[in-house]
């Protein structure tokens with residue numbers, strides 16, 4: 001079953017309700033973590049779990065209520081449905097509904113690599129290379145103007 005990180009039973013350690021994991025990550029205490037392997041077992045209409053944004057939801061009771069139909073949820077059962085969930089463009093209401101079905105978090109080891117700039121299409125370093133080109137263009141223009149001015153001055157004198 002899921003791995004529970006208990007609430008600091010010894011009384012020592014950090015007092016801010018967080019514990020450090022062996023992999024250097026700090027995670028909230030008392031949160032239930034599930035591995036992908038465990039989540040995959042909940043892949044049927046009588047037991048339907050989904051991962052959305054690294055959070056795990058038990059949607060078994062919601063299947064019949066889902067305005068988009070139960071099939072789409074069952075198809076994705078036991079797996080990561082983040083992309084399909086986002087592709088549909090679910091409303092804020094739909095996002096708030098998710099909370100009722102929350103059962104825990106995807107285990108840190110099963111999360112995909114860090115997603116820097118999530119929700120932002122710019123790649124790291126892209127904006128700095130863009131500014132470099134802009135500065136080069138400005139410098140080239142200024143040099144061009146100064147040169148033309150210099151040549152013009154020499155011709156007229």
Ligand code: HEM
Nearest residue numbers: 050067068072073081084085088089090091093094097098
């Ligand atoms: C996992 C939790 C989910 C919840 C709580 C949820 C909730 C909702 C709600 C409330 C709506 C009505 C429209 C809205 O308010 O956005 C909706 C529509 C819809 N959902 Fe979901 N949904 C979930 C997952 C998914 C997934 C994983 C898929 C796709 C594979 C999906 C596909 C759809 C579709 C296609 C509609 C559109 C129905 C229409 O416009 O006719 N939903 N969902």
